Amino acid sequence: MLASLISTVTLAAIGASAIQVTYPSKRDTWTSSGAQTVEWDWVSTDATSFAMVLVNQDSSFLADTTSLNENVTTSTGSTTVTFPDGDFPVGTSFQVNFIRDADRDDSILAQSAMFNITQSDVVATTATTATTAATSATSATRATSATSAIAPLTLSGSASASAAAASASADASGGTTTNIPAGNSGASALTSSSALLLAVVGVVGAALL
Known part of the structure; x- marks a missing residue:
């Protein structure tokens, strides 16, 4: 009985001291471009640093575990991260894992809730602008061709x-x-x-x- 009580208290203490990812939560969304924020709660007994990775169980969204930061100082409580290959992949059910060893994905200290990544408005706007410019250029070319096709009226x-x-x-x-x-x-x-x-x-x- 006493041993069971001690075990319960020990587990509660460990749970209370573990790093807790507070952002992103399941209600939050990242966008595909630019830096994204990660926030966490911590206590003095937590590891002083950790590595941060992005994961997704659905390989169609993210094929492999992707490193976001290999050396994060725990006491900062927050940081911003970017995707190493440019823009973040768009999809659902992503998670940020805090791991003790950057070379071991299974040494997890904390894990965020699942969240989504949506297409950035900047990317969408740029694509729309490029399409509009291409359409305008095509119209101008057609107008020039039509004008050139009209032969000047001369005296027979x-x-x-x-x-x-x-x-x-x-x-x-x-x-x-x-x-x-x-x-x-x-x-x-x-x-x-x-x-x-x-x-x-x-x-x-x-x-x-």
Whole structure:
């Protein structure tokens, strides 16, 4: 009876002195990018330092135990950690283990509750911005191609010949006309037609005199 009581008291004392991970808890969530916080309670009889690892029983989220910090001072009560390969994996049921020996995963001093890691808003925003920029660039390229495909309107060969004939007729009859440079736009074609009409009127007028 006495031995049983002593054993119970001893176990209670050990439990009271063990490091307790207070953050993250099962209600907390980490994000995939940047530094994440880990907090714990401790007493003077706890180990003075420990290593910290991230684990997940589901290998589809995390294939192997990942070291977050190999030498944490217990008395600090909190620290921040980053994932060694960049961003934390996204998923559910992660745990942070405090271990006595960095080379032995089974020397656990404390263990957090299971928590989730979600996609960081920064990553999502960056992806959206990149997609928007790509879409804008594609639209600009299409607009440039469409503009380049529109051929400039030029005066046809027959219109240029008619304008030249009208000018010659006007000179022969003593009339005047406007010289129209070849290769002008649609407005020049209209001016050429007007000059031709004036030339014809000039010729008719000369014949009646």
